[in-house]
Amino acid sequence: MLHPPHQSVQVAAVPSQRAPARDQAGPWHTEAVCRRDEAGLFFAPSKEPTAARLAREEAAKRVCARCPVMVECREHALLQPEPYGVWGGLTAAERRVVLARRRRREMELGQAAQAGRIAAAG
Template identity: 70%
Template sequence: MLQQPQEPQWTPVVQVQRPSRDLAGPWHSAAACRRDEAGLFFAPSQEPTAARLAREQAAKSVCARCPVLLECREHALVQPEPYGVWGGLTAAERRVVLSRRRRRDAAEAASPQARRIA
């Protein structure tokens, strides 16, 4: 009996250190996370759910005291950053924000008021 070939497990590789062009911008040097362990903000492969939730909460607590939280968040939304906690949001939370923005933008573009203004 022939066995079905197993699909290889895909584990995303996260590059924690970014090239300097990605770090350009005055907000980055003031980020609270510059002093913290990068592993706090990015998940190790096959992290158990309870550990992931605890790690994400710890990362968000660093973000909560960050003076450039909004700049960081907007950077992660514009790029878009596919992994990690950025600006106090996880990747899943950022996908929700982006989805809402797209729906809002589509609704604004379709509204009669938006057509009259343009």
Template identity: 60%
Template sequence: MSDTTRLPGAFEHHWSWQVEGACRTVDSSVFFHPTNERGAAAKHREQMAKSVCARCPVLAQCRQYAIDVREPYGVWGGLTEDERRVLLARRRRRHSRAFA
């Protein structure tokens, strides 16, 4: 489940970028894996999702949103949940070294 405590609130300007997303015209199943999807099928679906993201005018906003709220599922801003997890772990390590 997403951590909604990090959401910016009900201010329209925080959410308006979503109406410009290239994903709005694509079936959401491209971005979220079905139960037990593995291997080549998962890679293919992820590549399809990333190709939509690659042409999206709000890719940066989408990626930042997914990182800010620690979105646990799906491809957001061109990154899978695993890629976002790795990115966050790297940031935490950098941050902890900076204050060590």
């Protein structure tokens, strides 16, 4: 498993959704705001009470909200997929929802394309 930038470990760069200048300057995670914050903010300690978890996740999301590479971080976590922690402003549960929606959308688009091919052939 790859580690988040807030653990100060090098991770594989994800192709940037933004301007190509970032790719020339270095991997996206070098600009991550979370590199300067406490890693514990982004990952749950064992047996964390629900209220504490929600407060911690909201604090992590506030850090993500001001990050210039939030989109790249989120895409990294969705492509891996990262099973734990707050990445790109999303919790693990929120990322599972996004991934399920993407899969459903891809399936719907595939079915629509197939229906269109059948109608054109018929």
